[in-house]
Amino acid sequence: MDTVSDQKGSATKVQKLDERLPFHRKLTYGFTDMSGNLLYCIISGYMLYFFTNVFGMSIGTAGVLLLIGRIFDAVGAPVMGILVDHTHSKYGKSRPWFLWMSLPFAIFVWLLFTTPSLTGTAKIMYGAIIYILADLSYTAVSTPITSVLPNLTLNSDDRQVANSIRLVLGNVGNFFAVTFILPFANFLGGSNHQKGWSLAVGVYAIVAFVFLVIAFFDMREKNIENDKIITIKESFRAARGNWPWILIVLANLIYWTAYMTRSSTLAYYFQYNMHNENYISLFNGFSIIQVLGMASVPLFVKFLRKWGTTVFMLVLTCLGQAIMGFSGNNLTGLLIGWCIACIGSGSACTMFFAMVGDTVDFGEWKNGIRANGFLTAIGASFCIQVGSGFGSFIPAEVLKAFGFQSGATSQSTNAMNGISFSFLWLPIIIYIFSVLLMIVYRKWEMHEPVVIADLEKRHTV
Known part of the structure; x- marks a missing residue:
C-alpha cells in the first residue's frame, strides 16, 4: 500500500512539474x-x-x-x-x-x-x-x-x-x-x-x-482533449443580456477610436505644425514609457477597483492631451504631456483586455455558456479594427474640411488648425464617452463576487 501511495505521490509531483511553463x-x-x-x-x-x-x-x-x-x-x-x-x-x-x-x-x-x-x-x-x-x-x-x-x-x-x-x-x-x-x-x-x-x-x-x-x-x-465545442448559435447566446460585455465592447471601441485619431495625425502635426519630421520618431519613441503605467495597474486596482482605474487612466490621458494643447510650440511641455497621455492610454488599454475576460464569466453565469473565443474576439480584435477605422476616417474628414492637401510640402493656416485640433483636442472629446460608459460599468463590477461564487458552486456539483 505504501508503494502505491508513493507512486501516486510521485505521479502527482510529476504532473505538477509538467504543468509549469518554462521561462523560454x-x-x-x-x-x-x-x-x-x-x-x-x-x-x-x-x-x-x-x-x-x-x-x-x-x-x-x-x-x-x-x-x-x-x-x-x-x-x-x-x-x-x-x-x-x-x-x-x-x-x-x-x-x-x-x-x-x-x-x-x-x-x-x-x-x-x-x-x-x-x-x-x-x-x-x-x-x-x-x-x-x-x-x-x-x-x-x-x-x-x-x-x-x-x-x-x-x-x-x-x-x-x-x-x-x-x-x-x-x-x-x-x-x-x-x-x-x-x-x-x-x-x-x-x-x-x-x-x-x-x-x-x-x-x-x-x-x-x-x-x-x-x-x-x-x-x-495542453489540456485541449476534453474542450467542449461551442456552436455558433451558442456563441451568440453567450452575449445575450451580457450587459457588462456590451459596455466593455462599446467603451473599448471608443477608446481605440480616440487612440487612433491621435496616432494617425501625429506625423502630420510634427511635419507641418512643428516643421520637424525628426520629432515624429522622437515622440513615438517616448511612447515606450507606457510600460510604467502598465506595471502600476495592479496597485491602482487594489484601491480604485477595475472600473475606477480605467476611469483614472482615461482622465490622465485627457490631462496629457490638454497639456500638449496648451504647450504650443514648447517642446518640453509637449513631451511632458505626451508621456502623461501615453501612460494613461497604455494603462487603460491593459484594463480593457483584462475586463473583457471577466465578462466571459458573466456570460456563463447568465446563459450557461462559456464562449471564450467569441466574446474575447469581439471585445478585443473587433474593437481594435472598427475603432481604428473610425479613428482614421474621422480625422481624415476633419482635415479634408479644413483644406488639407495630400503630399504638399506645407499646409495653409486653416489646414494646420485642423491638424492641431485632430491631434490634440479631438481625442479628448472621444475619450470622454468611454469614461462615461466605464462609470456605468461600475454597477456590474460590484456584482462580480456573486457571479464568481455561483459559478464555483456550479463547478463543484
Whole structure:
C-alpha cells in the first residue's frame, strides 16, 4: 500500500512539474505579440500618412478606404474566434495559426507599403484589397495570442508571468515599429520614399515572420482533449443580456477610436505644425514609457477597483492631451504631456483586455455558456479594427474640411488648425464617452463576487 501511495505521490509531483511553463516558453509566447506589433503598429501609426504622402492618395479617399477596410475586417474578429474554438490539429487549437498565418501576414503587410506602378482607380483598388488582406491576416495572428495562453499551462502564476512578458515584448515591438520605421525608410530610399518604405517594411516583415515561427515551434498546448465545442448559435447566446460585455465592447471601441485619431495625425502635426519630421520618431519613441503605467495597474486596482482605474487612466490621458494643447510650440511641455497621455492610454488599454475576460464569466453565469473565443474576439480584435477605422476616417474628414492637401510640402493656416485640433483636442472629446460608459460599468463590477461564487458552486456539483 505504501508503494502505491508513493507512486501516486510521485505521479502527482510529476504532473505538477509538467504543468509549469518554462521561462523560454514564456519568452517565446511574448514573441507572438512582439511580432504582431512590429508590423501592425506601422499600419496603425502611419497608414493614413503613407497613403497620402507616399502612396499618393487624397486625404478624403484614404479616410474612406481605411474606414471601409476596418469595418470589413471587423467581421473577421468573431469569425476568427469561432475558427479557433473549432480548430483541431496535432499542434493544438491556437498554436497552428501562428504557423499557417505568419507568412501571409508578413507578405501582405509588405505589399501594403509597396507602391505599384498603377494609377487612378487601379491604384486605389490595390491599396484597398491589400489593406483588407493585411488586416485579416493580423486578426488571424492576434486572436490566437489571447486564446492560446490558458492552454499553455494550468498554473495561474505562470500565466500571469507569461502575459506580463507578452505585454513588455509587445511594447518592444511597438517601440521599434513607430520609432525607427520612418528614419529607416528614409535611409534606405533616400529621396525615393516609395522605395524606402517598401524596403524598410520588407526587413521588418522578415523579422516578424522569423519570431512567429520560433514561437510556434517552441509552444506546446495542453489540456485541449476534453474542450467542449461551442456552436455558433451558442456563441451568440453567450452575449445575450451580457450587459457588462456590451459596455466593455462599446467603451473599448471608443477608446481605440480616440487612440487612433491621435496616432494617425501625429506625423502630420510634427511635419507641418512643428516643421520637424525628426520629432515624429522622437515622440513615438517616448511612447515606450507606457510600460510604467502598465506595471502600476495592479496597485491602482487594489484601491480604485477595475472600473475606477480605467476611469483614472482615461482622465490622465485627457490631462496629457490638454497639456500638449496648451504647450504650443514648447517642446518640453509637449513631451511632458505626451508621456502623461501615453501612460494613461497604455494603462487603460491593459484594463480593457483584462475586463473583457471577466465578462466571459458573466456570460456563463447568465446563459450557461462559456464562449471564450467569441466574446474575447469581439471585445478585443473587433474593437481594435472598427475603432481604428473610425479613428482614421474621422480625422481624415476633419482635415479634408479644413483644406488639407495630400503630399504638399506645407499646409495653409486653416489646414494646420485642423491638424492641431485632430491631434490634440479631438481625442479628448472621444475619450470622454468611454469614461462615461466605464462609470456605468461600475454597477456590474460590484456584482462580480456573486457571479464568481455561483459559478464555483456550479463547478463543484
